[in-house]
Amino acid sequence: MTESTDRLAIRELFDAYAHCADRRDAEGQKALFTVDTRFAVYMDGEGTEPTYVLDGREALAPVFADLNRYDVTTHFNGQSTVTIDGDRATGESYTIAHHVYTEEDRRKIMIASLRYLDTFVKLDGGWYFAERNLIVDWTETRTQEET
Amino acid sequence: MTESTDRLAIRELFDAYAHCADRRDAEGQKALFTVDTRFAVYMDGEGTEPTYVLDGREALAPVFADLNRYDVTTHFNGQSTVTIDGDRATGESYTIAHHVYTEEDRRKIMIASLRYLDTFVKLDGGWYFAERNLIVDWTETRTQEET
Amino acid sequence: MTESTDRLAIRELFDAYAHCADRRDAEGQKALFTVDTRFAVYMDGEGTEPTYVLDGREALAPVFADLNRYDVTTHFNGQSTVTIDGDRATGESYTIAHHVYTEEDRRKIMIASLRYLDTFVKLDGGWYFAERNLIVDWTETRTQEET
Numbered sequence: 001m002t003e004s005t006d007r008l009a010i011r012e013l014f015d016a017y018a019h020c021a022d023r024r025d026a027e028g029q030k031a032l033f034t035v036d037t038r039f040a041v042y043m044d045g046e047g048t049e050p051t052y053v054l055d056g057r058e059a060l061a062p063v064f065a066d067l068n069r070y071d072v073t074t075h076f077n078g079q080s081t082v083t084i085d086g087d088r089a090t091g092e093s094y095t096i097a098h099h100v101y102t103e104e105d106r107r108k109i110m111i112a113s114l115r116y117l118d119t120f121v122k123l124d125g126g127w128y129f130a131e132r133n134l135i136v137d138w139t140e141t142r143t144q145e146e147t
Numbered sequence: 148m149t150e151s152t153d154r155l156a157i158r159e160l161f162d163a164y165a166h167c168a169d170r171r172d173a174e175g176q177k178a179l180f181t182v183d184t185r186f187a188v189y190m191d192g193e194g195t196e197p198t199y200v201l202d203g204r205e206a207l208a209p210v211f212a213d214l215n216r217y218d219v220t221t222h223f224n225g226q227s228t229v230t231i232d233g234d235r236a237t238g239e240s241y242t243i244a245h246h247v248y249t250e251e252d253r254r255k256i257m258i259a260s261l262r263y264l265d266t267f268v269k270l271d272g273g274w275y276f277a278e279r280n281l282i283v284d285w286t287e288t289r290t291q292e293e294t
Numbered sequence: 295m296t297e298s299t300d301r302l303a304i305r306e307l308f309d310a311y312a313h314c315a316d317r318r319d320a321e322g323q324k325a326l327f328t329v330d331t332r333f334a335v336y337m338d339g340e341g342t343e344p345t346y347v348l349d350g351r352e353a354l355a356p357v358f359a360d361l362n363r364y365d366v367t368t369h370f371n372g373q374s375t376v377t378i379d380g381d382r383a384t385g386e387s388y389t390i391a392h393h394v395y396t397e398e399d400r401r402k403i404m405i406a407s408l409r410y411l412d413t414f415v416k417l418d419g420g421w422y423f424a425e426r427n428l429i430v431d432w433t434e435t436r437t438q439e440e441t
Contacts, residue, residue: 004151004298015226019239022284045366072192072284074260076241077226079309079371092313094370098260100285109287113368113392137316137366138394140403140438144287151298162373166386169431219339219431221407223388224373245407247432256434291434 003084009127010082010120014093017129018075021097026064033057033129034121041134046115050133067099074098087122088130107144113137150231156274157229157267161240164276165222168244173211180204180276181268188281193262197280214246221245234269235277254291260284297378303421304376304414308387311423312369315391320358327351327423328415335428340409344427361393368392381416382424401438407431 013032020029033039035057043051054060067073075097082091092115099110119131160179167176180186182204190198201207214220222244229238240263247256266278307326314323327333329351337345348354361367369391376385386409393404413425 004302007302008151008154012228015228018226018241019228074241074243074284076243076260079312081306081309081313094312094368096368096370098285109285113370137368138392138403140436142287142289142436143439145290155298155301159375162375165373165388166375221388221390221431223390223407245432256432289434289436292437 006084006089006122006127007082010084010089010091011080013120013127013129014080014091014116014118015077018077018095021064021067021075022073024067026061029064030057030060033060033132034123037129038131039063039129039134040132041136043136045137046135070099070101072100074100082120089120089122089127091118091120092116093118108141109144110139110141112139153231153236153269153274154229157231157236157238158227160267160274160276161227161238161263161265162224165224165242168211168214168222169220171214173208176211177204177207180207180279181270184276185278186210186276186281187279188283190283192284193264193282217246217248219247221247229267236267236269236274238265238267239263240265255288256291257286257288259286300378300383300416300421301376304378304383304385305374307414307421307423308374308385308410308412309371312371312389315358315361315369316367318361320355323358324351324354327354327426328417331423332425333357333423333428334426335430337430339431340429364393364395366394368394376414383414383416383421385412385414386410387412402435403438404433404435406433 017029017032037057039054039060040050041052042048075095078094080091080093082089095114095116097112097114101108115135115137117133117135118129120127121130164176164179184204186201186207187197188199189195222242225241227238227240229236242261242263244259244261245256247254262282262284264280264282265276267274268277311323311326331351333348333354334344335346336342348357369389372388374385374387376383389408389410391406391408395402409429409431411427411429412423414421415424
């Protein structure tokens, strides 16, 4: 496996997370993580204490299930900068996550501007999330205008 | 041509569609498709009946011409996940299309959150859209605030 | 260095600009440019006269420092189409830049939909911005709704 193959696999891992989230494939989403993964969420931005930390792949299920309350979501992925060092890699990846829902007959959109600070590992030839630090840089909620 | 060259060509095809749309190069945009292409639009999301289907490259002209009613458009491309199998490939690609226009002296923006489910073919060394299924996941119209 | 290595380096240059902007690393951001770089800003879109032109890397400092008035920024990068010709390259790259700030106790977001028309050069094995033409296709300012 060359470095460019590794890069492609890591980019596909990042994008598979979005695909599984948006298609509500929670099992597929969990399978992208190592068994003993660590997932930390920073709702108040980088450099703060984590809002919560999930230890182990099984602990991710409620987070992914929580997406079911939205009518539709779009995890839109931007740049992903990755440094590979053998069977480990680290990266910073940008996502704007759009969550569409209905409240009192009005359509609303909550967007979260996210950066994932990840550690990836290669196991048996495949790449997995060993650690995800999800930084919420800002959020915005909008109500669809009456037309 | 190696797989990475094919991958680059398919990504450039995806991005050329956006470039031609935003620069109003309808001829260039048509040339990205096979002569007998099929373009289906799903305004109500995935798994519904197509809102309309265009058969053949020439049928695309009115769709592309329709962009001329906007002051400016931005077809912003995110992730594109592609599986290549010889001279054919399939993929899921995310775009948020921004359409800026003026109505009663107010500037408005209509955004459409899109996923393209594509089939690509390689002909004479170049890649083309053989089939595009445009899924409209959600749209939003916003009026620029008075300042 | 193969073409794919050059492509990766140029993409990483584009993404490093966003990273340095959002992390307020003005020194790192300046270091991405050639000493005699030219940076032109077109606030009224493509094909107009530049709103201003900065000559030389040192002239960039005030532009980057200006980001400090925002609470947080997100330079979200989309597609980047690059043509390489030896030690020079040109490209068109899409960014939506989000600027979050507070005004009269209300949180606001100004977004700018940008295209960078760049010329890159390779010097001593590394790629740099020799010329950036920043096209502002449109902007929008939004006030966070009361909840």
